[in-house]
Amino acid sequence: MKFLVLNGSPRTGGNTDLLVQSALNAIDRHSHRVDLFRLNDMNIRPCQNCGGCTDTGVCVIEDRMQQIYPALRQADRIILASPIYFFGLSAQTKAMIDRCQPLWCEKYIHNMPIIQTATHRKGLLVLVGGMKKQIGADCSAATATAFFRSVSVEEHKTLTFLGIDARGAIRSHPTALQDVFEAVRSLTGH
Ligand SMILES: Cc1cc2nc3c(=O)[nH]c(=O)nc-3n(C[C@H](O)[C@H](O)[C@H](O)COP(=O)(O)O)c2cc1C
8 A cells, every 4th residue: 555644743853743653653664655745844835826727737836746746646545744833734734735726626626536546545634732722623624624535535534632732742642652553553454
């Protein structure tokens, strides 16, 4: 299987990073391929709403998003991980999602399937927030659901960890790292 892992946190060694590491540990690299993208390290311009993709389904912006498009098309499993910022996904994550507008056009305007794999695609959303307010998780989850459906991931699980603020504080959570590990294991069919 091909896994696509999208890490939307800028903080190295931070909570999202550690959860992503746990996700990666759950994937047997001999049996599965993994494409990992740290969105913060990539030049991904925000969508310009230029309309270029409406007719063609292709984004005219030549930047690192062009590496993510084929990975999005080919993945059997997509894992999206983001910290919660101002009750939503991080800007890095949201910029990537907005650039999926060509795939949205392809699916909903041109009625063309975007999937290049035979399997039923599944996803996992991992959210970390420093506050204990549910609204940040709800808003983030709504945007992430729109993303998953637009790229033809028809079902996904969500794991949310709130009240986790300091860098690495997720290590003190009683189950978080294991929860992510097990969720990814179940994505591999174990
Ligand atoms: C710009 C900014 C905005 C934030 N807004 C929220 C928020 O709205 N809700 C929340 O629960 N936490 C918020 N936080 C806290 C982060 O979600 C928290 O520190 C999280 O653990 C960061 O994850 P990371 O270590 O993977 O970067 C915010 C942090 C920053 C830097």
